[in-house]
Amino acid sequence: MNPLLSEHLLTEGGVILDLPSNVVSLDAVALTRALGYRDASPPAGMSELISSTAEEIFNLCEFRAGYRLFELEALEADGIRIGGQYFRTGPIISRQLEGAEQAAVMVCTIGAAPEARSAQMIKEKEPVLGFIADTAASVLAEQAAETVHQHLALKLAAEGLGVTNRFSPGYCGWDVQEQHKLFRLLPEAFCCVRLQGSAFMQPRKSISAIIGIGKGLQRADYACAACADAQCTYRKKKPTS
Amino acid sequence: MSELMDKICLCIERGKVDKKAPYPPDMMNQDGADEYAREAIKAGESPDNILAACNTAMERIGDKFSRNEVFVPELLMAARAMNGVMEHLKPFFQAGNIKTKGTFVLGTVAGDLHDIGKNLVSMVVEGNGWKVVDLGVDVKTDKFLKAIEEHPGCAVGLSALLTTTMANMAATVKRIKELHADTVVIVGGAPLSHKAAKEMGADGYAANPQETVRILNSLVG
Ligand code: B1M
Numbered sequence: 001m002n003p004l005l006s007e008h009l010l011t012e013g014g015v016i017l018d019l020p021s022n023v024v025s026l027d028a029v030a031l032t033r034a035l036g037y038r039d040a041s042p043p044a045g046m047s048e049l050i051s052s053t054a055e056e057i058f059n060l061c062e063f064r065a066g067y068r069l070f071e072l073e074a075l076e077a078d079g080i081r082i083g084g085q086y087f088r089t090g091p092i093i094s095r096q097l098e099g100a101e102q103a104a105v106m107v108c109t110i111g112a113a114p115e116a117r118s119a120q121m122i123k124e125k126e127p128v129l130g131f132i133a134d135t136a137a138s139v140l141a142e143q144a145a146e147t148v149h150q151h152l153a154l155k156l157a158a159e160g161l162g163v164t165n166r167f168s169p170g171y172c173g174w175d176v177q178e179q180h181k182l183f184r185l186l187p188e189a190f191c192c193v194r195l196q197g198s199a200f201m202q203p204r205k206s207i208s209a210i211i212g213i214g215k216g217l218q219r220a221d222y223a224c225a226a227c228a229d230a231q232c233t234y235r236k237k238k239p240t241s
Numbered sequence: 242m243s244e245l246m247d248k249i250c251l252c253i254e255r256g257k258v259d260k261k262a263p264y265p266p267d268m269m270n271q272d273g274a275d276e277y278a279r280e281a282i283k284a285g286e287s288p289d290n291i292l293a294a295c296n297t298a299m300e301r302i303g304d305k306f307s308r309n310e311v312f313v314p315e316l317l318m319a320a321r322a323m324n325g326v327m328e329h330l331k332p333f334f335q336a337g338n339i340k341t342k343g344t345f346v347l348g349t350v351a352g353d354l355h356d357i358g359k360n361l362v363s364m365v366v367e368g369n370g371w372k373v374v375d376l377g378v379d380v381k382t383d384k385f386l387k388a389i390e391e392h393p394g395c396a397v398g399l400s401a402l403l404t405t406t407m408a409n410m411a412a413t414v415k416r417i418k419e420l421h422a423d424t425v426v427i428v429g430g431a432p433l434s435h436k437a438a439k440e441m442g443a444d445g446y447a448a449n450p451q452e453t454v455r456i457l458n459s460l461v462g
Pocket of ligand 1: 138141142168169170171175176199200201202203204205206207208209229313355357358359361362397398399400401402403404405427428429430431432447448449450453
């Protein structure tokens with residue numbers, strides 16, 4: 001568990017976190033799995049390429065993260081209302097937000113340099129390095145999100161509050177289009193992340209999510225059995241804390 | 242297959258690009274696909290034979306991939322070695338002595354800026370003897386249509402990352418099929434599936450680069 005991060009309040013609303021790179025570490029097991037080696041190990045020689053490329057990408061990361069707290073105005077069977085916006089999250093998410101009194105809308109990114117480096121590797125006809133770089137960047141973005149989640153859990157625990165899992169538009173039946181509503185709740189270019197018309201965030205290695213907050217709440221197994229998305233990568237993934 | 246062809250085949254399958262490449266470690270300091278291809282051409286080996294050796298290698302690694310014996314990094318390493326051989330064969334392609342299997346027009350659909358998947362598909366397809374015309378990212382329907390007119394008989398590949406841009410993909414597929422019913426359209430990307438591909442009227446769905454190659458190769462018998 002990481003220590004509490006420093007927070008900076010924004011006048012336009014929201015909190016920016018200090019996310020120095022030493023609090024985000026690259027999970028080598030997660031990376032190997034994300035590269036496709038689920039039950040197998042990378043062959044001799046590949047592991048070295050993986051670790052050196054991942055290190056290069058890690059050093060290029062500019063971690064940025066922040067969140068904004070909202071009262072939970074309404075919790076309904078298929079969605080929630082926060083900040084005057086109704087989010088049709090679908091029943092899987094709304095059910096897991098039961099008991100929440102507030103919600104944190106969070107965004108994090110690792111910046112644009114890692115994806116640019118990966119693209120350059122591919123351009124230079126080094127597809128293996130480019131693929132490893134891109135995958136390492138994805139894993140690091142996930143870990144940045146996890147760090148923010150842990151920070152919130154720790155900070156709120158001191159106030160006697162618990163947190164739910166984090167839920168991102170585009171997962172668990174929540175339409176990715178609702179990213180537009182989510183970003184309307186945040187200051188312009190929050191954490192230097194911008195949303196394109198197609199609900200695509202730039203930099204590419206960015207994550208948005210909401211986290212329920214309330215007394216007695218805790219992170220739990222994701223409700224994969226209730227979800228129709230058989231392809232989802234995070235199916236049956238266990239929470240990390 | 243001659244001994245030299247066997248060596249080219251093995252180097253591609255193992256992802257041994259050239260002599261200085263440290264991968265795979267058990268072939269360290271040995272010649273790689275690059276050196277053997279140069280040697281084969283110098284020795285007067287027919288470009289067709291070299292190409293056949295490359296195809297055999299890619300088929301072997303592709304089969305291993307389908308059996309989960311190797312994974313995307315090894316597949317890409319083989320494609321990388323194969324692309325090196327293709328560089329040596331370029332003059333023969335340009336002179337018309339050997340022919341590519343066909344042309345594959347590829348792009349990430351309108352509104353979508355995700356290019357890594359498409360780029361990997363492009364490299365593997367090219368490594369398998371196809372000419373690839375990469376239209377880039379955020380490709381509007383008109384650009385696909387123009388490329389189809391410029392490359393008669395081509396197959397088309399469309400990539401998308403999000404369900405939002407998958408809707409743009411469906412519109413592009415529909416328009417291509419209205420104007421060029423015979424053009425084969427393959428779709429791929431994270432939110433796609435066989436079902437989604439069928440619903441939008443595409444001819445095929447490829448979950449990965451190897452699957453794309455399999456579909457494309459089936460078009461040329
Ligand atoms: C013939 O033509 C062809 C043939 C084959 C083709 C082809 C064309 N194009 C691709 N292929 C195929 O071959 C390629 C090589 O093997 C493959 O190409 P890919 O581009 O798919 O593969 C890349 C090389 C590696 N793969 C990837 O980069 C995507 C992998 C998964 C796990 C994934 C990752 C890693 C990430 N993500 Co996220 N992510 C998922 C993905 C789920 C999955 N299983 O694919 C997907 C795409 N993400 C999703 C979502 C929702 C999101 N993600 C987000 C964030 C992230 C990370 C930052 C954590 C990370 C990187 C994202 C990135 N774009 O770089 C957000 C969006 C990011 C943005 N920029 O807007 C966010 C919106 C979540 C949020 N609210 O924060 C889902 C989209 C579904 C939807 N509803 O639209 C998703 C399918 C996950 C899921 N539900 O299972 C094949 O698809």
